[in-house]
Amino acid sequence: MTDSIRWGMVGGGINGFIGEVHRLATRLDGGFSLVAGCFSSNDERNRASGALFGVPEDRVYGDFATMARYEAARIDGIQAVSIVTPNHLHFAAARAFLEAGIDVICDKPLSTTLSQARDLEAIARENGRTLAVTYNYTGNAMIRLARQIVADGALGTLRLVQVEYIQDWLTDNIEQMGQKQAQWRTDPQQAGRAGCLGDIGVHAYNLASFVTGLQAERVCADLTRFVPGRQVDDNVQATLDFGNGTRGALWASQVAVGSENALRLRLIGDKASLSWEQEHPNQLQFTEHGSARQILSRNGAGFPPSLQHLCRVPAGHPEGYLEAFANIYGEIRQQLQGGSGDFPDVGDAINDLAFIEACLASDDNDNCWSALER
Amino acid sequence: MTDSIRWGMVGGGINGFIGEVHRLATRLDGGFSLVAGCFSSNDERNRASGALFGVPEDRVYGDFATMARYEAARIDGIQAVSIVTPNHLHFAAARAFLEAGIDVICDKPLSTTLSQARDLEAIARENGRTLAVTYNYTGNAMIRLARQIVADGALGTLRLVQVEYIQDWLTDNIEQMGQKQAQWRTDPQQAGRAGCLGDIGVHAYNLASFVTGLQAERVCADLTRFVPGRQVDDNVQATLDFGNGTRGALWASQVAVGSENALRLRLIGDKASLSWEQEHPNQLQFTEHGSARQILSRNGAGFPPSLQHLCRVPAGHPEGYLEAFANIYGEIRQQLQGGSGDFPDVGDAINDLAFIEACLASDDNDNCWSALER
Amino acid sequence: MTDSIRWGMVGGGINGFIGEVHRLATRLDGGFSLVAGCFSSNDERNRASGALFGVPEDRVYGDFATMARYEAARIDGIQAVSIVTPNHLHFAAARAFLEAGIDVICDKPLSTTLSQARDLEAIARENGRTLAVTYNYTGNAMIRLARQIVADGALGTLRLVQVEYIQDWLTDNIEQMGQKQAQWRTDPQQAGRAGCLGDIGVHAYNLASFVTGLQAERVCADLTRFVPGRQVDDNVQATLDFGNGTRGALWASQVAVGSENALRLRLIGDKASLSWEQEHPNQLQFTEHGSARQILSRNGAGFPPSLQHLCRVPAGHPEGYLEAFANIYGEIRQQLQGGSGDFPDVGDAINDLAFIEACLASDDNDNCWSALER
């Protein structure tokens, strides 16, 4: 389209997983043009990626700092960059682009420590830039409906927030068998101290926060390394205290044999409850106390017009992972084009890193309650 | 049938819930004849119950002590008694019958304290009597299959034991509105200190133990009273350490709006996983790592002949709650008739009360780890 | 109980399937005492069955005619008899007991021809006797709820009645491998001309009729014998015209690999729709046009008090096949004890045999429309 956002990437070279997802999401959104990138630290792979993605050769950069400087200097330089490297590189790259005056879209977790996230918040504010974080599940239309139902008070007083996110791809010690995704995600130098907790536990926590509008005050967390030789946790269970009488539980696992990407959120109030499962993301179960369970469906009967912009096709034509991801990019685009976008940003990342650090502290302290830093 | 067990009841008068369930279970089993009882402390209700159940007038007793004494003295006295009163009465009644030489079948929890359970174990042993406890879900054929799968090592090393049992019938303060079931179950004088924990949390724990053959070594538990004015917990979340690297989580709730009797057990090993849901009790999900999920069905393809005695009808003809309950009675009957029965007994009750007490202790101690008494 | 119905059986010896189901159903109901029988044409098996079931030796008869005569003559003779033989024997046995003044409960199909069913109706009427037919699925509480919803007009004008009943137990030619159930059920001499159609197709049709209150006016039916050497149909598909603009489809199969006992009914009106599956019989899906799908549950939120006598346990404690079967017996008992019972009888059987014969006629006539005999 004529008014696409000029967009670049740091990371995301050929054969990576999440970089391709970001590109698919932008294509589905339709409002981004990939015109620059620093796709890989491997020079050959970097160039091949640029060629494949149709990026002009002179805008394929060997390092992100150069990219930030040159793109900031071009009249037709990128307006936004997505950072999709391993976690430990997020901070420096994000800072470079923010300071160069370029809006940043960063994969989660924004950084490996809470203090880095706070620094980035300050840098973004000082430079007047957007710093979005792609918690993609928050873009799902039914999750947005759930948030609205909660906000409307339909659940009554919220009592319980139960969230789980379980996978099985790290059941075996595949990081020792050469699986690249597993290698960096289980390496504390690249992923941070939190393994499963930082990779998917944080998605679960973020989703719960997004829908409820609440942050935990304190947690009891039990982190486990089930697989011999693993350097980070591959399973985490936590009890959450959201204050004001709201409790919760979170379970994230990467050794849950038989589970692919089973993210599930259940909210229980004194008037009604909600349940959503990521693997069947077009439905939402809603039950008012004393009434029959209802299966709400995306764009289906009673779906609010205010959320229809998040749907591409009618009810019964399933949308999935990429559509939710694209909705996040769509909201970011709205904002970059001068409107108002509704997407997770550095503020969420700070809350999420406070959660991660509190879990690590609780686990270090024999699972006792640990308060989240405010 | 000609060789029915002569059987009596303490509790279980007209309009009660669990007493009728016990009678239905014995009828479905077909091997028990109800010939004596002390059905209610209300004389009129007691007599009316006896008449309705076809019990001879002279064997309807005003108190359990008299019943135990008289029945023990009769040549055709009862061989076994089921105790289905509120929890706080279990102990004295069970003792009376055991000491009178009559086998006892007691509803769960066996007693309100661990020390009482230990006392009953000693009394049963000294009197050479059976003391069964009706953890009915353990009678489900698919649960027995799950136990066998675990015992056969098909899951590999067990890593995670996740169990939840959630209901919504105590969402409101119905104990203040005259609901009788709610009144005694939320009254610490009658139910014991543990509310939801003692009512259904213990079912969940027992089921996990039954299937895995494991006992928790220690727990972190968080008990909550969500409903204003409630005297006992109506929700409990616990992290469990089963030792040898096996972890678990338990969630029981009676305020989970939209859930009727949602008992679910998931077991995850390093080779395979299992999942079972009580509300669809004829199926069991089994997934070997790296293979497709399988839906095993009761009496269906591959169902082991050794468990077919637990099935009354072919695959696809659903069996449910009562059939599982009847299976427990059938196993008890086998033993009472001189054979060998496979049913929960006082040993299980002791483990379960140790779990309850450890949860209460952990909750009292700010959710810190609390060891189970051995 | 003191006022049990004195009850006998014809057929149902040891190791049979459906006879044991009838006994379990009566036990679950609690109002029948088995005191006489002619359980098998094999003398040894007949006596052993009587002994096992606790029937006095002198009331175990070698043939049903003698049984009818003797029991009618006894002061304490049976009040009702259940006939659970292979189909071709139903007619003569039913006639004998009706003419002896004994109420008859017959397994479905009542007879192998429509004219026999009409004869039995006349005999029952002349003798002032009840002639019940155990279409067991009609006893399910959710099916009764479905019937009430239809009767209340909540579906609006009924447009479509879709029913299917699929199994896989006759996928192979097991009648040639010595499987006894398969032998008689695929033998036209014993089962009648209709194989799958008469065994389960008729259940499906009956269920649809029961819930809707409608009878088909004409059908197009396609009967198939997929298994080489089979003497009767093992699959039937039919288009149904119920008149007044209501259409339907019926599919019954005994070669549907992977299906155990998958009876499913869907009703579609111009205002709402219903769906029920026998393998998960405690739920009923109900959707009003323009509203979210609702999951109604047995004894759950909104379940009508008028149907609670069909439930033995609270919502979430599954009831199944036997409970539905026992409800039929309970309704029959109500009537035998002088009240009013709501159960399928010879009138239903006549309708169902008219359906069977119309299907056979359609299939004989190249699947053209064939009218049901009125």
Add this chain to the structure above:
Amino acid sequence: MTDSIRWGMVGGGINGFIGEVHRLATRLDGGFSLVAGCFSSNDERNRASGALFGVPEDRVYGDFATMARYEAARIDGIQAVSIVTPNHLHFAAARAFLEAGIDVICDKPLSTTLSQARDLEAIARENGRTLAVTYNYTGNAMIRLARQIVADGALGTLRLVQVEYIQDWLTDNIEQMGQKQAQWRTDPQQAGRAGCLGDIGVHAYNLASFVTGLQAERVCADLTRFVPGRQVDDNVQATLDFGNGTRGALWASQVAVGSENALRLRLIGDKASLSWEQEHPNQLQFTEHGSARQILSRNGAGFPPSLQHLCRVPAGHPEGYLEAFANIYGEIRQQLQGGSGDFPDVGDAINDLAFIEACLASDDNDNCWSALER
């Protein structure tokens, strides 16, 4: 991308449904650039559409004939055009582009009569052009897996092909209430004689054919107009004879209250069965006779490498309607770029129109068997 297909559209103006779907599919695929179009017969809407889609003003045409002529004459003219108008316009537009030497991608049904489809086949052949038809569900990765399972013989001899496609959006007479989609789809002048049959019945038939590789030899079909005043069928039920002992049934409805887009395919062989539901399109049920049901998942355990190019994201990250649609475009692109693509084309359309015409003939002839024209 640098080597995108230059692509145009006929139909698909602003606010239409299926045109936007085609654009989304091409964006997700990533290999098409929309550079020309004749989007609407309404001049203003046509221009606005072109502007919105970023098409140069001089390549927005007032009629398809001009578009075909001009684009064929341009050096940078379109290589392919998608036709997404109401059905009755497909034929003339497809012919114009084929004769102009431009490859055609046509929405289904290709034409409103079989003879038109045959003509188009001849025209495409004479002009050496591709004529693809977007039966989008055939692009689903699990459907492709199903096809491979059938081709591998894993089902054994195929006995039953059961397919249904039910929706509820035409439950009321919304074509009289100004709903534009309903207006043309129920107008025989625009949609053809077949209403529901031509709109979704043909999808169901095509899917069954695609997966099995079979064509019906003859059908019995019952078409109904449930909604008063409707000019075309809104419900169709058909019995299918595929020859060689394979039977089937097809049900399509647009008045099935409570169903959104419930396309379901079940295949039953003598060794195994398959089941797939479009609304949960990432799973496929597969059951071998005598074994437990398996839940196969897209890109999950055992998913064949040969089909992974149809998956964009890992197992557990749902793909949906658009991804399947994009896979069709991807296969078409492969072929247009000189490779080999696996997509439905005019040959399929001919088979499907033969099916439609046979259904219409059967319905005209009192539902008797009607042979498909070869």
